[in-house]
Amino acid sequence: MPSPADSNAKKKSRTWLWVSLAIVVLGAGGGGWWWWQSQQAAHAAIKAAKPQRSPAQYYALEPAFVVNLVDADAVRYLQADVQLVTRDNETRAAVETHAPAIRNHLLLLFGQQSVAQLSQRSGKERLQAAALAEVRQVLKHEAAPDKVEAVIFTSLVTQ
Incomplete structure (x- = not known):
């Protein structure tokens, strides 16, 4: 026990x-x-x-751009619908304010192209990069905010 x-x-x-x-x-x-x-x-x-990141803001440059291309063998045209992308409200306002100058520079740039340059994707991408540089240059020249991220072609037709 x-x-x-x-x-x-x-x-x-x-x-x-x-x-x-x-x-x-x-x-x-x-x-x-x-x-x-x-x-x-x-x-x-x-x-x-x-x-x-702020949401993207798109600004359409209207009406569509229509320019003669530099092809010597025939009369050729480019028609492009262009939108600018920014995430900055001040840049968007600057783009609206300086839209006529931006359109002028882009018209001159687009008129320097040929069908051969724009027939390949790489040529269109180079044109986008050049257009973005032109837009930023205009805004810098005007001492405006230049935080444009991209130039987008929503339509691009050569004829």
Whole structure:
């Protein structure tokens, strides 16, 4: 028959077992909570550090551009619908203000092209890059914001 001392020792042993288990569970829970909080803070810091992009704003240069091309063998034309892309409100306002000067420069640029230059995608992309440079140059010359990101052709027809 077990003595009362043995019974008392088993109760103390079980009590310590439960206390130890509770400490481990609480420690793991606290550690998990701390880790989760640090991860949330890290994600918030990364999100705050990323610059937020404004939505793209498109400005259509209307009416469509129609110019004679420089081909010597025949009379050829280019018709282009052009839109400018910016994410800056001040640049958009500057584009609206200086649209006549921008159109003039683009008309001159488009009139220097030939059908052979525009027959390949690479030629059209070079024309877009040159048009973007022209637009930025006009805005810089006018001391206006020049944060135009792209010149987009929504229609480009040669004939």
